[in-house]
Amino acid sequence: MIEASNLTKRYPGGFEAVKDVSFRIDAGQMVLITGHSGAGKTTLVKLISTIERPTSGSLVVNGQNLAALGRHAIPHVRRHFGLVFQDQKLLFDRNALDNVLLPLEIAGLPRREAIRRAQAALDKVGLLAREKARPIALSGGEQQRLAIARAVVNRPTILIADEPTGNLDAESGTAILDIFADFHRVGVTVVVATHDQSWIERYHPNVLRLDHGRVAA
Amino acid sequence: MNAWFTQHRAALVAAFRRLWAAPLNTLLSLLVIGIALTLPAFGYVALDNLRDLGRNATGVQQISLFMNLDASKKDVGEIENRLRAAANGKWRFVPKEEALKRMQSSEGMAEIVASLPRNPLPDAFIVEPTNTEPEALEILRKEIAGWPKVAHVQLDSAWVKRFDAFLRLGKLALWMLAGLFAAGLVAVTFNTIRLQVMAQSAEIEVARMIGATDGFIRRPFYYFGALQGALGGLLAALLVLGALRLLAGPVGELATLYGGAYSLKLPGFAAIAALAGIGALLGWLGAQLSVSLSLRKFD
Numbered sequence: 232m233i234e235a236s237n238l239t240k241r242y243p244g245g246f247e248a249v250k251d252v253s254f255r256i257d258a259g260q261m262v263l264i265t266g267h268s269g270a271g272k273t274t275l276v277k278l279i280s281t282i283e284r285p286t287s288g289s290l291v292v293n294g295q296n297l298a299a300l301g302r303h304a305i306p307h308v309r310r311h312f313g314l315v316f317q318d319q320k321l322l323f324d325r326n327a328l329d330n331v332l333l334p335l336e337i338a339g340l341p342r343r344e345a346i347r348r349a350q351a352a353l354d355k356v357g358l359l360a361r362e363k364a365r366p367i368a369l370s371g372g373e374q375q376r377l378a379i380a381r382a383v384v385n386r387p388t389i390l391i392a393d394e395p396t397g398n399l400d401a402e403s404g405t406a407i408l409d410i411f412a413d414f415h416r417v418g419v420t421v422v423v424a425t426h427d428q429s430w431i432e433r434y435h436p437n438v439l440r441l442d443h444g445r446v447a448a
Numbered sequence: 449m450n451a452w453f454t455q456h457r458a459a460l461v462a463a464f465r466r467l468w469a470a471p472l473n474t475l476l477s478l479l480v481i482g483i484a485l486t487l488p489a490f491g492y493v494a495l496d497n498l499r500d501l502g503r504n505a506t507g508v509q510q511i512s513l514f515m516n517l518d519a520s521k522k523d524v525g526e527i528e529n530r531l532r533a534a535a536n537g538k539w540r541f542v543p544k545e546e547a548l549k550r551m552q553s554s555e556g557m558a559e560i561v562a563s564l565p566r567n568p569l570p571d572a573f574i575v576e577p578t579n580t581e582p583e584a585l586e587i588l589r590k591e592i593a594g595w596p597k598v599a600h601v602q603l604d605s606a607w608v609k610r611f612d613a614f615l616r617l618g619k620l621a622l623w624m625l626a627g628l629f630a631a632g633l634v635a636v637t638f639n640t641i642r643l644q645v646m647a648q649s650a651e652i653e654v655a656r657m658i659g660a661t662d663g664f665i666r667r668p669f670y671y672f673g674a675l676q677g678a679l680g681g682l683l684a685a686l687l688v689l690g691a692l693r694l695l696a697g698p699v700g701e702l703a704t705l706y707g708g709a710y711s712l713k714l715p716g717f718a719a720i721a722a723l724a725g726i727g728a729l730l731g732w733l734g735a736q737l738s739v740s741l742s743l744r745k746f747d
Contacts, residue, residue: 282657303661310659320654336458337660339451381658 232258233279233389233422238288240274248274250444251288256422258388261415261434264424266441272424275441276393279422280312281305293388310338313382313419315392319374321366327353327377328362334385352384353377356410372403379410389420396427408433455664463671466644467679474676477640481680481727484633486687488626489715489723493688495618497713502611509580512602513573513592523597524571530595534588537577544569570599582608630730633680637673637734644669645742652746662743669739670732677731681724689714 233256240249249271256262264272277283278290281297290297293311300308321330331352335345353359356376358369366374375395382390390411396404404427412434415421423430431438440447467474515523524541531539547569552561577588585603593601645652652665696712703710715723 280657306656306659306661306664308659309657312659314657320650320657322651322654324651333655334658336455337655337658337664339455341450341454342458385659 232256232291232293233420234291235278236289238275238278238290239286240271240278240283241286248444249278249285249441252441252444252446253288254439254446256420256437256439258420259415259418261412261421261436262423262439263430263436264422264439264441265426265428265431266447267426269443270441271444272426272441273393274444276391276422276424279389280314280391281309310334310385311388313379313385313387313390315375315378315382315390315395317394317397319366319378321374321377321381323366326363326365327358327369327380330366330377331381331384334381338385349380349384352380355383355413356380370403371399372406375399375403375407376410379407383414383419387419389422390414392421392423392425394425394427395423396425401429404429405433455667459667459671460675462668463675466668466672467675473640477636477676478680478683480636481633481677481731482683482687484629484636485681485684485723485727486691488622488629489684489688490691491618491622491625493692493713493715493719495615495622498618499615500713501710502615509576509585509608510603511575511577511585511589511592513575513598514600514602515571516597516599517568517570519571519597527573527595527598531573531575534591536579537575539573539575542572542574544571547572580608582612630726633677633727633730634734634737637676637731638738640676641669641673641735641738642742644672645739649746652743656746665743666739669735673731673733673735673738674728675731677727677729677734678724679727680731681727682720684727685715685720685723 234254236253238249238252239247241247252271252275264275266272274283278285278297279292281300285298288298292308295308297308322333325333328346328349331349332345335348340348350359350362353362356379358373358376358380361369361373366377369377375398379395382392392411395411396407399407408430411421411423415434421436423436430436513527515527528541544567548561548567551569552558575588575592577585579585585608589601589603592598652660655665692712692714699710699712
């Protein structure tokens with residue numbers, strides 16, 4: 232469960248990207264954060280995933296107030312999230328399998344078990360046959376699927392994505408949407424920041440609309 | 449515990465891979481570290497050998513005790529008793545008759561000795577204490593000088609003191625040199641790790657975003673620094689051993705020319721392990737400093 236109360240993020244210089252935002256996302260829900268460019272979607276996603284710290288207000292995720300977290304607790308909280316970025320943030324000097332292995336290495340899983348789980352995650356997104364390929368050899372859609380495999384390999388309770396279909400053609404974008412929907416169906420909470428309206432038409436998710444950093448009516 | 453062990457093992461393997469991935473860079477870094485450690489290590493071994501040489505040189509740590517001319521056998525016995533109790537080492541009695549015979553056998557002295565009305569030489573003792581520190585020798589000399597019927601006690605303390613001062617000066621210079629080279633080693637590791645952090649900034653950024661702790665990110669760099677330092681230390685040990693083996697022959701010949709025998713003392717397993725350990729410690733320190741500074745930009 233994710234619950235925000237009067238959440239505000241002010242950057243140095245005084246710009247407020249998120250202003251006094253309150254909302255609640257129940258476990259297992261699929262929520263789209265939408266809004267025009269600069270509405271505060273990415274900042275809200277960064278706040279939920281602890282990449283940014285709120286300036287004021289509270290943000291409770293799975294019973295923990297992220298605003299009050301100590302520096303050393305943050306990495307452990309992040310392991311409960313699966314993060315997918317618009318630019319994927321893949322490691323180009325590692326092959327597909329090694330990219331997916333990274334979260335498991337961080338968790339300290341034994342190598343054999345980690346490989347088994349990474350291969351299962353690659354299989355889930357249809358990339359098992361390309362486990363030895365470097366990201367540079369993958370298409371945009373495949374790279375995004377690889378990023379999703381890395382995000383879900385640790386079996387997160389919450390899957391968070393920022394414009395995951397932003398750089399993809401319509402067909403690849405739909406394939407990505409379907410993968411997120413699959414995870415939602417098995418009980419994972421899915422939070423996606425996007426301005427892609429096809430999500431709404433296809434899956435009828437809950438929508439949190441932002442406008443200039445505030446929740447729009 | 450299992451996860452902790454798995455992560456440490458993975459970090460160690462990653463450190464080995466990084467060393468192996470750029471063999472030329474690794475070789476050059478090891479050479480720089482090895483040479484930096486070789487100079488103070490060789491200096492240490494050289495001083496250690498000199499100290500041994502000084503202690504073993506004939507006559508250097510001997511105390512000569514000369515009795516009064518009128519000392520009786522009873523007086524000599526008393527001194528023997530006192531030496532037995534006081535001097536922790538060897539001693540030898542030289543009767544005045546033996547001393548005279550030795551003098552006679554010296555070139556050009558036979559006629560002079562023959563012309564003497566009586567034996568002018570006293571009974572004497574040659575004492576070789578176990579503790580050859582200059583201070584300990586001086587204390588023993590003073591103690592012996594106070595014994596009954598002792599006319600004169602001779603210790604070549606000036607030579608011993610000069611030699612000891614020379615060794616102390618050498619030791620100080622060695623520490624200064626070691627400090628300088630240690631700083632150099634730390635700087636080399638610092639720079640190597642800084643370049644590695646720069647090269648792996650994308651991986652570090654992603655790892656942080658998906659839940660890597662500071663320890664997880666820092667660990668491979670620490671292992672790399674320590675490993676590189678340890679290998680540099682082993683290389684230094686090899687260079688020192690090689691140099692000593694080359695010098696062993698000429699030093700032995702020189703000792704023979706001076707009428708003695710001396711073989712260079714080579715560093716043992718403990719000394720080699722210590723050198724590798726010092727290298728590892730300095731490498732770890734360089735990595736620690738470098739990672740702490742380089743990772744600030746990711747905070």
